[in-house]
Amino acid sequence: MKTKQVVIIGSGIGGSAIGALLAKKEEFRVTLIEKTKFIGGRFATYEKEGFKLDIGCHMLANCDKGPLGKVLSICGASDYVKWCYARRPSPVINFKGDFVKFPYELHKLGFTQEDMNNFIRFQADILSMSPEECDRHDNVSIRDFVSRYVDSDLARSLVGFFAAIYFVDKDDVLPVGEYARCQNEIAANKALGYPAGGTGAVPEAYCRIIEESGGKVMTRKGVNKIIVETGRVKGVELSNGEILDADLVISNASIRDTVLELVGEGLYPGSFVQRLKEYGYSYGTHVVKIALDKPITDQKMIFYIGHTDLMEVEEKMGDENWLPDSASHLMIPIISNLDPESAPEGKQLIFAGGGSRQPYTSGKEVWEKWDDAILASLKIVFPDIEKHILWKTSTSTTAINNLFGEEGSVIGISQTIGQIGKDRPPIIDPIVENLYHCSADTGLHGIGGELAADAALRLYDHLTKSEQ
Numbered sequence: 113m114k115t116k117q118v119v120i121i122g123s124g125i126g127g128s129a130i131g132a133l134l135a136k137k138e139e140f141r142v143t144l145i146e147k148t149k150f151i152g153g154r155f156a157t158y159e160k161e162g163f164k165l166d167i168g169c170h171m172l173a174n175c176d177k178g179p180l181g182k183v184l185s186i187c188g189a190s191d192y193v194k195w196c197y198a199r200r201p202s203p204v205i206n207f208k209g210d211f212v213k214f215p216y217e218l219h220k221l222g223f224t225q226e227d228m229n230n231f232i233r234f235q236a237d238i239l240s241m242s243p244e245e246c247d248r249h250d251n252v253s254i255r256d257f258v259s260r261y262v263d264s265d266l267a268r269s270l271v272g273f274f275a276a277i278y279f280v281d282k283d284d285v286l287p288v289g290e291y292a293r294c295q296n297e298i299a300a301n302k303a304l305g306y307p308a309g310g311t312g313a314v315p316e317a318y319c320r321i322i323e324e325s326g327g328k329v330m331t332r333k334g335v336n337k338i339i340v341e342t343g344r345v346k347g348v349e350l351s352n353g354e355i356l357d358a359d360l361v362i363s364n365a366s367i368r369d370t371v372l373e374l375v376g377e378g379l380y381p382g383s384f385v386q387r388l389k390e391y392g393y394s395y396g397t398h399v400v401k402i403a404l405d406k407p408i409t410d411q412k413m414i415f416y417i418g419h420t421d422l423m424e425v426e427e428k429m430g431d432e433n434w435l436p437d438s439a440s441h442l443m444i445p446i447i448s449n450l451d452p453e454s455a456p457e458g459k460q461l462i463f464a465g466g467g468s469r470q471p472y473t474s475g476k477e478v479w480e481k482w483d484d485a486i487l488a489s490l491k492i493v494f495p496d497i498e499k500h501i502l503w504k505t506s507t508s509t510t511a512i513n514n515l516f517g518e519e520g521s522v523i524g525i526s527q528t529i530g531q532i533g534k535d536r537p538p539i540i541d542p543i544v545e546n547l548y549h550c551s552a553d554t555g556l557h558g559i560g561g562e563l564a565a566d567a568a569l570r571l572y573d574h575l576t577k578s579e580q
């Protein structure tokens with residue numbers, strides 16, 4: 113008998129995953145409310161002229177072997193998503209137009225033999241860190257840890273580049289413990305890849321499970337208010353004034369917006385509100401998506417490095433008014449080589465994303481300059497690309513902020529030292545009974561979408577254990 117009414121605010125990975133998990137249980141009746149027209153939040157996918165474009169994201173660390181797959185497997189729906197691995201060919205580094213085998217051809221980037229040996233020792237030590245050692249290293253920055261091995265700006269910034277791809281923040285504030293945990297999982301699972309149909313296929317599969325289990329999914333309906341009576345959730349008020357009663361409310365919106373706006377900060381102790389306001393968000397990533405009239409590469413994933421003086425670039429990026437002529441680093445997933453159905457037959461779809469520190473308040477001209485900078489670097493990797501472009505579009509930090517808030521950040525609350533492990537915001541609301549926060553903000557471990565799925569799996573454990 114479905115006796116507990118659960119209202120979920122938001123269809124991002126955290127919201128749709130917890131919705132699917134609870135909907136499969138006998139006692140929960142799930143209603144999911146999404147304010148935009150998209151299912152999936154930052155993971156959503158839409159179509160343009162036969163091409164499938166993700167709103168934001170582009171590569172998953174562990175596909176079916178990680179938390180996103182675990183949610184499907186608990187729901188008995190592993191076959192609802194088909195995964196396309198980034199293998200044959202595996203990801204490659206492109207340095208200023210030349211392909212470099214990692215880590216054995218690092219001399220092509222300017223590494224001395226000694227730096228290379230030390231760097232390989234660093235990589236080996238990261239890969240052999242035990243879970244306890246990872247925990248102990250959650251207050252050591254990646255930059256400090258690499259410096260124990262190599263006295264080279266180049267080596268430090270190369271690791272900084274990979275850390276930025278994972279966590280979209282700076283290596284001097286990111287913890288090496290979480291970096292090692294993620295590296296170890298990726299190495300063990302060998303399941304880096306992409307879902308067929310675009311990243312949106314994952315939250316869409318979760319929402320399908322909700323509906324097949326008797327729950328409801330509503331889009332284009334925002335929640336304006338969480339109704340609280342005598343310290344306990346009673347329901348939510350929608351943007352059209354409709355009231356939905358609820359025994360449990362789970363918010364997939366940012367924890368800051370949920371507490372400050374949907375509940376109201378007056379109910380919370382000043383210290384908690386202050387802490388929420390102090391949490392820092394990760395940076396944004398500017399992503400250019402290009403439809404091509406024919407395939408121009410067989411690669412599936414390219415990490416582009418355009419400068420050796422990466423530390424200098426890092427310093428310049430600290431100045432938010434600095435606009436580069438070319439992108440110094442890019443992650444370039446060739447989406448249609450991962451998932452051939454993402455582009456019409458005979459065409460190719462390429463994404464290129466570069467971390468940008470430009471604030472979400474930047475105007476159109478700033479993002480057009482970023483489009484040009486990314487295209488300039490893409491021309492170094494693919495000299496012919498311009499001849500084959502059918503059209504291109506891009507997602508800026510401003511666009512992400514307009515849709516999903518959180519200053520347009522990639523992750524939400526960043527996984528930096530002091531904001532990781534026990535220092536992350538809580539899943540269980542500390543004041544309002546039966547209110548929960550389930551999003552990347554409250555995940556404890558993992559990269560991007562997997563961090564949000566981690567929050568859902570932890571909340572599921574909590575709610576189903578307390579049912580027994």
Ligand SMILES: Cc1cc2nc3c(=O)[nH]c(=O)nc-3n(C[C@H](O)[C@H](O)[C@H](O)COP(=O)(O)OP(=O)(O)OC[C@H]3O[C@@H](n4cnc5c(N)ncnc54)[C@H](O)[C@@H]3O)c2cc1C
Binds near residue numbers: 146155
């Ligand atoms: C440019 C970019 C690139 C990325 N690249 C990667 C990548 O390569 N790999 C990876 O794993 N991750 C990547 N990510 C990160 C990943 O997309 C996010 O970490 C993850 O999707 C966040 O999920 P979430 O559950 O926190 O919810 P969100 O995606 O933040 O979704 C929250 C949802 O709640 C809805 N909502 C908010 N308020 C209300 C309200 N009042 N009423 C109703 N609905 C509401 C929103 O509309 C939204 O749909 C990227 C993100 C971006 C922006």
